[in-house]
């Protein structure tokens with residue numbers, strides 16, 4: 195049902211009675227984001243008509259994934275020939291693995307170009323991040339800038355050097371050339387510890403990036419922390435709502451007569467509101483104080499030395515928990531995506547992050 199006309203006719207000539215499954219390549223199947231997307235996809239009624247192949251790095255994970263009916267290829271995204279070959283056999287590619295690595299995306303696109311030459315118009319669903327819009331504030335101020343995913347000009351005004359941008363440019367260029375339909379999902383700060391069939395099988399990473407980093411740093415110094423005044427703003431989106439966005443997008447782009455905007459217009463932000471880094475630092479300080487790990491229920495500012503020690507550098511610490519990045523997901527909502535989890539859910543998730551980090 196997902197193939198274009200030419201391919202459908204090729205299919206029916208060779209075997210009129212057997213239904214051929216749609217080949218899907220999945221990158222990042224065991225990741226914090228990708229695992230939740232795959233778990234949802236496997237529950238989707240459409241899963242029966244898909245033949246999903248996941249690229250995984252080790253045999254143990256491959257065997258576990260096979261138990262879910264997922265085919266596997268062992269390798270890394272640095273195996274460019276393998277990646278090109280796998281992509282050339284896929285009608286749909288989910289890339290949820292690395293938003294900043296040009297060579298692997300170039301290999302995927304070479305594969306999709308071959309696929310197109312054989313009569314298909316493949317689909318690429320790539321994962322970037324709202325980090326493309328990041329601006330440094332060292333935690334000192336809240337920016338008034340708001341980026342809208344339904345305005346291509348907001349993306350096109352970005353410099354090539356912006357985070358994730360070079361890969362996004364490659365993806366959009368492929369759509370413009372016409373050999374693939376491309377869609378880019380840009381989640382904001384994803385939070386929450388996922389629980390699904392893959393996590394229960396011990397297959398999926400369960401830790402995100404920013405909130406866990408701030409949590410570990412706060413535990414490390416024995417006090418809930420903020421960068422600068424904690425004044426900078428980001429958006430939040432739960433892990434569940436993020437997975438839902440991918441599935442809503444997948445359903446929409448695989449419907450016959452798909453009219454979902456793609457290429458330069460195919461940008462889908464994941465956000466359900468804003469928070470300040472003070473909000474997170476305050477909740478961290480409160481929970482850590484209650485648990486006897488933090489000295490005060492009020493967060494205090496990380497010193498330069500602490501940023502270096504806990505985040506690797508002052509620059510990275512400022513980027514992770516002291517930058518501004520506010521977007522509005524108008525295009526994602528226009529698809530019918532209805533995120534459920536609000537800022538209260540984000541703040542409530544801090545306790546679980548603390549407990550998970552303390553266990554480690």
Ligand SMILES: NC(=O)c1ccc[n+]([C@@H]2O[C@H](COP(=O)([O-])OP(=O)(O)OC[C@H]3O[C@@H](n4cnc5c(N)ncnc54)[C@H](OP(=O)(O)O)[C@@H]3O)[C@@H](O)[C@H]2O)c1
Pocket residue numbers: 221222223224225226227228249250251252269270271272290291292293294321322323324380381382383384385399401402403404
């Ligand atoms: N988490 C967030 O808040 C967030 C927000 C916006 C955008 N994103 C983007 O979403 C993407 C996925 O992020 P994530 O948080 O899910 O990361 P993650 O938990 O580290 O997952 C990465 C996935 O990619 C696989 N992988 C890593 N390196 C690989 C390689 N060289 N070859 C093959 N597979 C490899 C991992 O497999 P293993 O099981 O072998 O490690 C895992 O399945 C990234 O591009 C990230 O920038 C994340």
